Every structure is written in C-alpha cells, then in structure tokens.
Amino acid sequence: MGIVLKNIKDTEKVAKDFLKNFVEKHDISFNKAFVVGLYGDLGVGKTTFTQFIAKSFGIKNKVNSPTFVIMKKYILPKQGAYKNFLADKTKPVPAGENFCKRPAFKYLFHIDAYRLKNEKELLNLGWLDIISDPKHLVFIEWPENIIKAMPKKHHKIHITHTKEGYRNFKIKKA
Secondary structure, X not given: OOEEEOOHHHHHHHHHXXXXXXXXXXXXXXXXXXXXXXXXXXXXXXXHHHHHHHHHOOOOOOOOOOOOOOEEEEEOOHHHHOOOOOOOOOOOOOOOOOOOOOOOOOEEEEEEOOOOOOHHHHHOOOHHHHHOOOOEEXXXXXXXXXXXXXXXXXXXXXXXXOOOOOEEEEEEXX
C-alpha cells in the first residue's frame, strides 16, 4: 500500500516530503547523480510531481512534460540548492552548522522516455555523463522503456489511479 493523494495539495506535500526524506539526505560523495524513476500510466501525475520538486528548488520556469523534446535541463538557483535547513534555531550553533544542509545540486534533469525505442537513444543524449555527476538531480518518466540504462540503484516512484479517482504513490528507496 502506498500514499493516497486526493488532490493537488497532497501531491505537493508528497513532493516536499520526498525532498526532505530522500533528496536532502543524498550523500554526494557517492559520486553519482540522484536518479528517480517515475513509473505509471499516462495522466497519473508524474510531471505534476516533478513540477513540485522544481518549485521547491526555486525554479521559476514553467516545467512542462518533456515528451516531445525528451529531456529538459534546469539550472537550480543557489537559494534552492543551498537552503538553510537548521531545525532548531534556539540552541547555539557551531560555526558553519547552518550552511548547505541540502546537497549542492546544480541541475535538475527532467526526462521522458515514452517515445524512446531503446536505451541507445538515451545514450545519445549524454546519459552516462548525466548520471555520473553527483550534482545532478534526475527525474525520468517511463524508465521501464529504457530499463537497461537505468542505474541499478535509483529511487522508484510508482503512481497509479485508484478506483475512487485518486492517486496512489508508492516510493521505493534506492
């Protein structure tokens, strides 16, 4: 069982929780990009989820589905990538404690593999360079279409429609 989302505000909350519980805890010394596979049918909310992630990072550009262009790359503003996540401001803080609590990602990649015929097409877009840089945050829709190119350790978000017309999110940690 996953998380049932009844409205757009629920999707925004899940995106913020995902950032807090997974993305912010990413160890950039791992020397790999933070990759998220978004699995689900057409219209379940894969792009909407990515839009809220982008918004949380301070991206002002409109984040549309990259279905026809395959890949979009967004520069993450400093205020989005280097936010102060100091939890308790009432206690004395050692020098430097409140800096860079979130990994210093530089780019957000939003990829839609729906129209790709095979993994080779993804490789032509510089996929190996993208996933080898720890400063890259990658959200890819339809990863099952290029599963052989996906890193073995990637986060998986499965989104399905419920009978009641809501969305069911299942998040599997890498």
